[in-house]
Amino acid sequence: MLSTDIRSHFPILHQEINGHPLVYLDSGATSQKPTQVIEAIKNYYELENSNVHRGVHTLGNRATDSYEGAREKVRKFINATSTKEVIFTRGTTTSLNTVARSYGLANVKEGDEIVITYMEHHSNIIPWQQLAKETGATLKYIDLEADGTLSLENVRATITDKTKIVSVVYVSNVLGTMNPIKEITQIAHEHGAIMVVDGAQASPHIKLDVQALDCDFLAFSGHKMCGPTGIGVLYGKQALLEKMEPIEFGGEMIDFVGLYESTWKELPWKFEGGTPIIAGAIGLGAAIDFLEEIGLDEIEKHEHELAAYAMDKMSAIEGLTIYGPTDPSKRAGIITFNLNDVHPHDLATVLDMNGIAVRAGHHCAQPLMKWLQVSATARASFYLYNTKEDIDSLIAGLRTAKEYFNDVY
Amino acid sequence: MSTKNLDQLYRSVIMDHYKNPRNKGSIEDGALTIDMNNPTCGDRIHLTLQVEDGVIQNAKFDGEGCSISMASASMMTQAVKGKKVEEALQLSTVFSEMMLGKEHDDSIDLEDIEALNGVSKFPARIKCATLAWKAMEKGVSEE
Numbered sequence: 001m002l003s004t005d006i007r008s009h010f011p012i013l014h015q016e017i018n019g020h021p022l023v024y025l026d027s028g029a030t031s032q033k034p035t036q037v038i039e040a041i042k043n044y045y046e047l048e049n050s051n052v053h054r055g056v057h058t059l060g061n062r063a064t065d066s067y068e069g070a071r072e073k074v075r076k077f078i079n080a081t082s083t084k085e086v087i088f089t090r091g092t093t094t095s096l097n098t099v100a101r102s103y104g105l106a107n108v109k110e111g112d113e114i115v116i117t118y119m120e121h122h123s124n125i126i127p128w129q130q131l132a133k134e135t136g137a138t139l140k141y142i143d144l145e146a147d148g149t150l151s152l153e154n155v156r157a158t159i160t161d162k163t164k165i166v167s168v169v170y171v172s173n174v175l176g177t178m179n180p181i182k183e184i185t186q187i188a189h190e191h192g193a194i195m196v197v198d199g200a201q202a203s204p205h206i207k208l209d210v211q212a213l214d215c216d217f218l219a220f221s222g223h224k225m226c227g228p229t230g231i232g233v234l235y236g237k238q239a240l241l242e243k244m245e246p247i248e249f250g251g252e253m254i255d256f257v258g259l260y261e262s263t264w265k266e267l268p269w270k271f272e273g274g275t276p277i278i279a280g281a282i283g284l285g286a287a288i289d290f291l292e293e294i295g296l297d298e299i300e301k302h303e304h305e306l307a308a309y310a311m312d313k314m315s316a317i318e319g320l321t322i323y324g325p326t327d328p329s330k331r332a333g334i335i336t337f338n339l340n341d342v343h344p345h346d347l348a349t350v351l352d353m354n355g356i357a358v359r360a361g362h363h364c365a366q367p368l369m370k371w372l373q374v375s376a377t378a379r380a381s382f383y384l385y386n387t388k389e390d391i392d393s394l395i396a397g398l399r400t401a402k403e404y405f406n407d408v409y
Numbered sequence: 410m411s412t413k414n415l416d417q418l419y420r421s422v423i424m425d426h427y428k429n430p431r432n433k434g435s436i437e438d439g440a441l442t443i444d445m446n447n448p449t450c451g452d453r454i455h456l457t458l459q460v461e462d463g464v465i466q467n468a469k470f471d472g473e474g475c476s477i478s479m480a481s482a483s484m485m486t487q488a489v490k491g492k493k494v495e496e497a498l499q500l501s502t503v504f505s506e507m508m509l510g511k512e513h514d515d516s517i518d519l520e521d522i523e524a525l526n527g528v529s530k531f532p533a534r535i536k537c538a539t540l541a542w543k544a545m546e547k548g549v550s551e552e
Contacts, residue, residue: 018414019411020411343474343475343476344475345450345452345474345475345477345478345534345537346419346475346476346477349415349418349531349533349534350412350415352533353411353412353414353415354410354411360450361449361450361451362450362451366451369451375451375453375473375474376450376451376452396410397410399410400410400411400412404412404415404419
């Protein structure tokens with residue numbers, strides 16, 4: 001377990017909610033931010049704020065150095081070969097849409113296939129649905145095993161020579177399942193398809209290595225990994241990105257502008273039209289520094305321990321159903337569950353009245369809810385600042401809710 | 410762990426409507442049909458209204474959702490049945506003011522609906538309570 005001292009870096013955790021100390025178990029939705037990140041953003045606005053890539057003046061250079069310095073931090077964080085492969089975006093959704101609108105429209109034709117899974121977040125479903133509709137391609141779903149994992153047999157059975165794009169979530173935001181991305185990538189490549197990875201729930205928790213995975217694209221968001229909202233990353237292999245057209249046109253992304261024709265900047269800037277998200281990128285860089293000081297391996301270990309502890313205690317509550325892999329080592333610190341007939345919203349309200357923040361609803365994964373045959377679930381998700389005491393509070397809250405609704409339901 | 414504030418929300422009338430919903434089901438043939446959902450949480454209502462000569466003769470609902478959304482749907486159908494469209498809309502306005510914690514017209518007898526008053530103190534749950542009313546408004550405005 002990580003030391004509880006980590007909590008001192010997160011000012012937001014030290015407050016009461018509805019008369020109880022805050023127990024934040026919704027990091028899957030967004031993580032809290034350490035002082036280091038908040039300070040980096042403040043520092044940028046107080047000492048460096050200026051537009052990038054154009055200033056002759058000193059502030060402009062400072063801002064450019066910090067912005068591009070953040071890109072180098074991201075490159076190292078995911079082990080990309082070059083910063084040309086690191087594009088700053090608004091978040092995972094924008095990153096995935098960029099792949100669908102740019103690579104997808106240029107390379108997918110009628111009769112081709114796009115393959116995703118039943119455990120995708122809406123952000124990794126809708127861009128492909130739209131692409132399939134517009135091109136006449138077929139969207140196919142890889143089926144899940146009963147425990148909410150993917151089997152390579154099913155992966156092999158779904159991907160064919162007609163498949164042009166395979167897009168799979170690394171860590172499921174509902175089931176917590178960690179998918180065998182490296183193996184799926186290999187299968188995709190054997191059929192000449194490219195592999196896109198939704199890393200939104202992976203980047204906060206596990207060490208990423210795009211070269212080892214050999215994926216063609218990887219998308220993730222800053223705000224789930226201690227960084228600010230509004231910043232995300234699209235990693236792409238340079239050879240693919242070179243051939244792709246931008247999807248946003250305007251300032252910042254151009255090289256030469258004529259009256260009727262223009263040319264684009266080189267990578268990665270041709271994909272960053274308009275004034276970029278400078279403070280966001282710097283905040284993300286600070287978040288990466290923070291996470292690396294602690295160590296991603298340590299963070300992953302911490303979450304596995306919390307998940308195992310929580311699953312053990314939660315399983316002891318009669319009427320409580322946990323969805324997803326039963327083996328805690330196969331999942332990240334995300335536990336989705338239902339308690340008897342108590343609707344998750346009602347459950348979340350009881351927990352909230354006791355200062356405990358959990359998510360309730362369909363978690364932006366309606367096809368998966370259908371697969372699970374539920375209309376909604378509750379979800380507790382853990383991060384590096386959570387403790388076993390937080391889980392004890394959750395368990396006490398669940399028991400309270402169970403008793404309360406036993407009387408009134 | 411405390412449950413002291415919860416009783417303002419989960420009044421027994423509400424839980425009664427949740428457990429024993431009134432007007433559950435669907436009106437066949439010629440009824441106005443409204444399907445509405447709350448995309449942020451997955452609550453879903455299928456409302457059918459039979460409107461004749463400006464009067465809501467019958468109202469039924471089906472759906473999935475939390476106790477607040479389903480109880481509110483049950484209460485809404487009960488309240489608007491037999492009312493003129495404009496009376497139903499007036500009631501809807503009073504209800505939405507009540508949800509926002511605003512002063513509302515107390516000359517109208519809200520009957521069971523009054524029990525949902527406490528929802529206004531739980532901002533995250535207001536949308537649950539208003540879903541059925543929004544569906545009703547949409548239905549009669551299409552008429």
